[in-house]
Amino acid sequence: MSAASSPPRRPRSGNRRDEAARLAVLHAADDLLVEHGFGALTVEAIARRAGVAKQTIYRWWSSKTDILLDTLIEDSEKRLPVPAEEITAGTVRDYLRGYAHFLTDDTAGAVLLALLAQAQHDPATATAFQERYLEPRRARERAMLARGIATGALAPRLAPEAALDALIGPLVYRALTGAEVPGDLVDALVDAVLRPAAD
Amino acid sequence: MSAASSPPRRPRSGNRRDEAARLAVLHAADDLLVEHGFGALTVEAIARRAGVAKQTIYRWWSSKTDILLDTLIEDSEKRLPVPAEEITAGTVRDYLRGYAHFLTDDTAGAVLLALLAQAQHDPATATAFQERYLEPRRARERAMLARGIATGALAPRLAPEAALDALIGPLVYRALTGAEVPGDLVDALVDAVLRPAAD
Amino acid sequence: MSAASSPPRRPRSGNRRDEAARLAVLHAADDLLVEHGFGALTVEAIARRAGVAKQTIYRWWSSKTDILLDTLIEDSEKRLPVPAEEITAGTVRDYLRGYAHFLTDDTAGAVLLALLAQAQHDPATATAFQERYLEPRRARERAMLARGIATGALAPRLAPEAALDALIGPLVYRALTGAEVPGDLVDALVDAVLRPAAD
Amino acid sequence: MSAASSPPRRPRSGNRRDEAARLAVLHAADDLLVEHGFGALTVEAIARRAGVAKQTIYRWWSSKTDILLDTLIEDSEKRLPVPAEEITAGTVRDYLRGYAHFLTDDTAGAVLLALLAQAQHDPATATAFQERYLEPRRARERAMLARGIATGALAPRLAPEAALDALIGPLVYRALTGAEVPGDLVDALVDAVLRPAAD
DNA sequence: TGATAATCGAGACGGTACGTCACGTCTTGTG
DNA sequence: CACAAGACGTGACGTACCGTCTCGATTATCA
Numbered sequence: 001m002s003a004a005s006s007p008p009r010r011p012r013s014g015n016r017r018d019e020a021a022r023l024a025v026l027h028a029a030d031d032l033l034v035e036h037g038f039g040a041l042t043v044e045a046i047a048r049r050a051g052v053a054k055q056t057i058y059r060w061w062s063s064k065t066d067i068l069l070d071t072l073i074e075d076s077e078k079r080l081p082v083p084a085e086e087i088t089a090g091t092v093r094d095y096l097r098g099y100a101h102f103l104t105d106d107t108a109g110a111v112l113l114a115l116l117a118q119a120q121h122d123p124a125t126a127t128a129f130q131e132r133y134l135e136p137r138r139a140r141e142r143a144m145l146a147r148g149i150a151t152g153a154l155a156p157r158l159a160p161e162a163a164l165d166a167l168i169g170p171l172v173y174r175a176l177t178g179a180e181v182p183g184d185l186v187d188a189l190v191d192a193v194l195r196p197a198a199d
Numbered sequence: 200m201s202a203a204s205s206p207p208r209r210p211r212s213g214n215r216r217d218e219a220a221r222l223a224v225l226h227a228a229d230d231l232l233v234e235h236g237f238g239a240l241t242v243e244a245i246a247r248r249a250g251v252a253k254q255t256i257y258r259w260w261s262s263k264t265d266i267l268l269d270t271l272i273e274d275s276e277k278r279l280p281v282p283a284e285e286i287t288a289g290t291v292r293d294y295l296r297g298y299a300h301f302l303t304d305d306t307a308g309a310v311l312l313a314l315l316a317q318a319q320h321d322p323a324t325a326t327a328f329q330e331r332y333l334e335p336r337r338a339r340e341r342a343m344l345a346r347g348i349a350t351g352a353l354a355p356r357l358a359p360e361a362a363l364d365a366l367i368g369p370l371v372y373r374a375l376t377g378a379e380v381p382g383d384l385v386d387a388l389v390d391a392v393l394r395p396a397a398d
Numbered sequence: 399m400s401a402a403s404s405p406p407r408r409p410r411s412g413n414r415r416d417e418a419a420r421l422a423v424l425h426a427a428d429d430l431l432v433e434h435g436f437g438a439l440t441v442e443a444i445a446r447r448a449g450v451a452k453q454t455i456y457r458w459w460s461s462k463t464d465i466l467l468d469t470l471i472e473d474s475e476k477r478l479p480v481p482a483e484e485i486t487a488g489t490v491r492d493y494l495r496g497y498a499h500f501l502t503d504d505t506a507g508a509v510l511l512a513l514l515a516q517a518q519h520d521p522a523t524a525t526a527f528q529e530r531y532l533e534p535r536r537a538r539e540r541a542m543l544a545r546g547i548a549t550g551a552l553a554p555r556l557a558p559e560a561a562l563d564a565l566i567g568p569l570v571y572r573a574l575t576g577a578e579v580p581g582d583l584v585d586a587l588v589d590a591v592l593r594p595a596a597d
Numbered sequence: 598m599s600a601a602s603s604p605p606r607r608p609r610s611g612n613r614r615d616e617a618a619r620l621a622v623l624h625a626a627d628d629l630l631v632e633h634g635f636g637a638l639t640v641e642a643i644a645r646r647a648g649v650a651k652q653t654i655y656r657w658w659s660s661k662t663d664i665l666l667d668t669l670i671e672d673s674e675k676r677l678p679v680p681a682e683e684i685t686a687g688t689v690r691d692y693l694r695g696y697a698h699f700l701t702d703d704t705a706g707a708v709l710l711a712l713l714a715q716a717q718h719d720p721a722t723a724t725a726f727q728e729r730y731l732e733p734r735r736a737r738e739r740a741m742l743a744r745g746i747a748t749g750a751l752a753p754r755l756a757p758e759a760a761l762d763a764l765i766g767p768l769v770y771r772a773l774t775g776a777e778v779p780g781d782l783v784d785a786l787v788d789a790v791l792r793p794a795a796d
Numbered sequence: 797t798g799a800t801a802a803t804c805g806a807g808a809c810g811g812t813a814c815g816t817c818a819c820g821t822c823t824t825g826t827g
Numbered sequence: 828c829a830c831a832a833g834a835c836g837t838g839a840c841g842t843a844c845c846g847t848c849t850c851g852a853t854t855a856t857c858a
Binding site for chain 4: 435436437511512514515516517518519520521524528532555556557560563564566567568569570571572574575576577582583586587589590591
C-alpha cells in the first residue's frame with residue numbers, strides 16, 4: 001500500500017522500484033496542491049507532472065491522499081520535530097509556535113490541512129491519517145508533556161490529553177478558518193493551560 | 200427523512216419558486232450526507248433522491264456545498280442558538296456543551312464538519328462558509344462574551360477573540376479527529392479560559 | 399396544429415390571436431435560420447428573438463419545422479409562383495431559372511432545403527412538408543407541363559412526373575451539395591428533357 | 598445485427614485501438630438509424646447499444662455524423678462500386694439502377710440520405726461529407742463517363758459534370774421526397790442525357 | 797357594464813442528451 | 828519485472844433545450 005511504511009522490498013527478479021519516480025510523484029503532488037489547490041490534485045495531473053505512468057502511481061499508493069500522507073510524514077518529521085529532551089516551558093512554547101508557523105506558512109502545513117479535511121470525506125483517509133500521522137505524533141507530545149510535568153516546569157490545569165487538544169485545537173481551528181495564528185495566542189494558551197514555571 | 204417521499208406527487212406551483220422542491224433538495228442532501236458520507240453526495244444523487252431535475256438544483260444553488268450551507272444555517276439557528284440575554288458562566292457552559300453535542304451527535308454537525316473540510320479544498324466554499332456561517336455566529340458569540348464580562352460573570356485570561364478560539368477550537372478539533380468531546384473537557388476549558396465567577 | 403392550414407378559430411369570447419406575435423415568430427425563425435443555421439434554430443431562441451413567450455409558440459405551432467413550413471408557403475407563393483397561363487418553352491425555362499435562384503440565393507430557399515433535410519430525420523415533418531408544400535406545388539407544375547404539351551410548345555422525352563423530377567431534381571441536388579446552379583444547366587436540362595419548340 | 602450482442606464479453610485488447618469496439622459502434626449506429634430513425638440516434642444510445650463507453654466514441658469520432666460517414670464509406674465501397682473498366686451504356690445503366698436500389702432499399706442508402714440531410718444543418722458535416730464521400734465518388738464517376746465517351750459508347754447532351762447531376766439528382770431527389778425510384782426512370786434518364794449507342 | 801374567457805410575457809419544472817473530466821483497471825512493448 | 832503509454836468502462840460534471848405547467852396582466856366579446 002504505502003511505501004513509507006513498508007520495509008524495502010526484495011523482489012526475486014526484475015527491476016527494483018524506481019526511486020526517482022517515487023520522489024517525482026511526491027514532489028508533483030506537493031507542488032500541485034500548493035500551486036492549484038486540492039481540487040486540481042488528480043492522479044492524472046500528478047502522473048503528468050511527474051512524468052510517470054498512472055499505473056506506476058497505483059502500484060505504490062492506494063490513493064492521492066496516500067501520497068500526501070507520505071509527504072506529510074517525511075516533511076513534518078524534518079521540519080516540526082517534537083522536542084524530546086530537556087522540556088521546559090520554553091521548549092513547549094517554541095514547539096507550538098513552530099506548529100503555528102507550520103500550519104500557516106509551510107507547504108507541508110497545507111498538506112496537513114488538506115488531509116484533515118479529506119479525512120472528513122473519506123473513512124479510509126481518516127483511518128490512515130489517524131494511524132500514520134496523528135497518533136504517533138500525539139504519543140510523542142504526550143511524552144513531552146509528561147516530562148515537563150515531572151520536572152515541575154509545567155503544571156497544567158487540564159488532564160494531559162485535554163491539555164494537548166486545548167493547545168493545538170485553537171491553532172488548527174484558526175488555520176482551518178483562514179485566520180492567522182499570532183504568537184500572542186500561543187503564549188496566552190500556554191499560560192492559561194500549562195501554568196508554566198518561569199523559564 | 201425526505202420530503203419527497205411522503206406525498207406521492209408534489210403539487211407543481213407554476214411561475215414562482217417551488218417551496219416543496221426546495222425542501223426536498225435540502226432534506227435529500229442532508230440525508231445523503233449522513234447516510235453515505237460526503238463522497239456519495241453528488242448533485243445527481245441529490246436530484247434523484249429529491250425527485251427533482253438537476254437543472255432545478257443549479258437554478259437555485261451554485262454547488263452542493265451551497266445546499267449544505269443552507270441546511271446548516273437553518274438547522275444551526277434552530278438547534279444551537281447563541282444565548283443572547285442574561286449571560287452567566289452557566290449559559291456559556293451550556294452553549295459550549297450544546298456545541299459539543301451538535302458537533303458529534305447532530306446531523307447538522309456533520310454538515311458543519313463537511314463544510315469546514317470542503318472549505319480547505321475550494322476557495323468559493325471557504326468564502327461562503329466564512330461569510331454566511333462563521334462570521335455571523337462569531338459576532339453573536341463575541342456579544343455573548345462581552346455581556347458576560349460586563350456583568351462580571353466572566354473574567355477571561357485571553358482577549359475575547361482568542362478566548363473564543365480557545366474554547367471552540369478544541370471542540371472542533373476533537374470532532375475532526377474522530378474523538379468524542381466529553382462534558383469534562385468543556386467545563387475545564389471554561390474554567391481555564393474564562394475564570395467564571397461562581398454561578 | 400398549424401395556423402396556416404386551420405380555419406380561423408372563432409372563440410365565443412376572449413382575446414383574439416395576436417397578429418404581431420405571429421409575424422414576429424415567423425420572422426425570428428427565418429432570421430435565425432439564415433444568420434446562424436438550423437443548429438441555432440431552437441424554440442427558445444425564436445421566442446427570445448421574437449420577444450414572445452414559449453407557450454405562445456406552442457399554442458399555434460406544433461414544432462419549429464411547422465413554423466418554417468408557414469414561412470416557406472407564404473414566401474414561395476409570393477416569390478416563386480408557378481406559371482399558370484400561356485405556357486411556352488420560355489415560361490418553363492424562366493420558372494426553372496427562378497427555382498435555381500430561389501434555392502441558392504433566396505432566404506426562403508434556405509428554408510426549403512432545411513425542411514427537405516429535416517424531413518429525412520422526422521416523419522411528422524416529412525408528412526407535413528409533403529402535403530402542404532411539395533404536393534400542391536407539384537400539382538400546379540403538372541398542370542403547367544400539360545398545358546405546354548397541349549399547345550405543342552413542349553415535347554418531353556419522359557413521362558410528365560418523371561420529366562419534372564428530371565428537371566427539378568438536379569437543381570435541388572446541386573443546392574443540397576453546396577454547388578451553384580448555373581443558368582446553362584437549366585437550359586441544357588430543358589433542351590434534353592422537354593425538347594422545346596423554338597420560342 | 599450488432600457485433601456487441603453475439604459474444605457476451607468483448608475481449609479487451611490493451612493499448613492499441615479496440616477493433617471490436619470500433620465495429621460495435623459502427624453497427625450500433627447503423628442499426629439505430631434504420632430501426633428508430635435519426636432522431637433516436639444519440640451518442641448515448643449508440644454507446645449503450647454498442648456496449649461501449651461514451652468516451653470511447655468521442656476518442657475516435659468527432660460526432661455521430663462522423664460515425665455515419667465511416668459506415669457509409671465502408672458500405673458504399675462494398676455495395677455500390679463505381680464501374681472502372683469496359684464502360685458501355687449497360688454498365689452505366691446498371692450502376693444507376695444500383696444507385697437507385699441503394700438509395701431506397703439499402704440501409705447504407707438511409708445513411709447517405711441522413712448525412713445529406715444533416716449536411717444542411719451543420720457545416721462541419723457538410724465539409725466532411727463533401728470531402729470524404731461525395732467528391733471521391735464523383736471523381737470516379739467522371740472517369741467512368743470519360744471512358745464511355747472515349748470509346749463512343751456514350752454521347753451526352755450535357756457537359757460531363759452537368760450530366761452526372763442530371764442523372765443522379767433525380768434519383769436522390771425522389772428518394773428524399775419519399776418516392777420510389779423505378780427502373781424506367783433510370784432508363785429514360787440515360788437515354789435522354791447520354792444518348793447511348795446500342796449496347 | 798361587468799363577468800367571462802382566451803391571449804400573452806414570464807419563467808419554474810421534470811427530463812434527456814450534450815461533450816468533458818477523472819477514476820481505477822487493463823494490456824502492450826521496451827529496458 | 829518495473830515502467831511509459833494510453834485505451835477502456837464507469838459515472839458525475841455543469842449546460843442547453845425540450846414540452847408542460849402555472850402565474851398575473853391584458854384585452855375582447857357577450858350577457
